[in-house]
Amino acid sequence: MSSTSPLSQPVLLVGISGPSSSGKTTLSRLVRDIFPHTSILHLDDFYLTDADIPVKDGIQDWDCVESLHLPDLKNALSFIKENGKSPPDLVSKEDQNSVGEHGVGEKVIEECRERVRRLLEETGWRTPIAIVDGFLLFSNDMAEIRSLFDLRLFLRTSYEIAKRRREARSGYVTLEGFWEDPPGYVDKIVWPNYVKDHAFLFEGRDVEGRLDEKVCEKLDIHGMPREAEESMTKCLLWAISVFEDAVRQATGGKGSS
Template sequence: MKNRVIFVGVGGATCSGKTTLAKHLRNLLPGSVILHQDDFAPPQELIPLHPEYKVQDWDSAEGAIDWPRMIKTLKEVKETGVIPPEHYSHDHLNEQRDVPIERKVSERWKETFSRITKEREEKGERLIWVVVDGFLLYWHPEVVEQLDARIFLRVPHDVLKQRRLERHGYHTAEGSLWRDPPHYWEQIVWPAYVAAHGGMLEGGDVEHGGPNGAVPGLILIDGQEMGLAETVEKVCARLAEKATEDQ
């Protein structure tokens, strides 16, 4: 039996709903696991200071992620189908908000992917699903290259800002709680998001621009226009197509 690892990328701004979607996909895809990009942040003491505002900058792409470690892990998982034993996730420390979808939707897709799994096994192929979620998922070309499906959730600025303000903070790998300093959203979070994503959208317009081809096969979902169940439907339909493609 040949292993076939399928990386499902779920990207989007902070508070865009990507982790919620990722967890629904984990529930629907047989035996799947999630890799959270947040778990590849450098140690807290190595997070750089913003050159102008002199506070730690957890959001600018260059310093927010340990890119060599993330790329190495993705390549290892793609080759072995197993998350390295030394990899640790602190996602469980953060707020977990349950956003359910209709049971008939989830049951139908569970049955669909179970059937596809059996069909692929009959062809000698074992499917291994790995959902990768992250707020900088499409910035580094070597990360993009590893992803087999590329989903991007877009939510308007004002909605993102309100959701971020309502959060109590973010737990770091060391277990401490990071709280945004005053004006952190407008000074650092939003400018970093625009800088990291403008290059993949038409006209650099992160609010309204369509995919410009810089991230091949990007599935852009406007989160305020499409409900969660509809989003799950669209994404799962694409994943079913991907899974049934002969290699």
């Protein structure tokens, strides 16, 4: 976590990142449903206009840092950290995009809500949470953005899972219209970009291998356990534990056993 206690700040700014189709938006929405006073901002809301998206080998590349308006993103995050809420003129188009069934049972969600309710009661935590979900938040090209987060969660997935999930999507609402991946987009654009931007987080630069614990510790990134790759239930339970530890740390361990 950030060295500055969130209790002295108007908001806990959380980054949830990982490859396309790793479950970032789904997890963010589940956490929002469980923790009170939680909002979500999407990296996809900071794309350039459709006409300004860079072209690679004749295909628009929506999965590179050059496709994003980083000054606007930085300004929005700075506003959130100072005011505890998103800029009033920022309207999300990402919320118009569908998210598949998460597969988490209502009983698990209710148990998480009760767990969080007890946590907040024990610790006195009242700080709002602002989640930012995006595919490039922790890349070295966005180191300045990465440093703004108080808490960083990195989701992982395999090539096979990412390809299957991405190709099952119907498309995406964009700033000016609608985008559908052309044939071969995952193999030509999505996965190569992910490898290029995130190999440094893994041992031997193998993005389907083990996360490099030393690198993640240095950057204060919490890596999702590998067994949660195809289970949003396991991913959610892991994330709640990370949030719980962050709250207890910020409140001096109040209520911990």
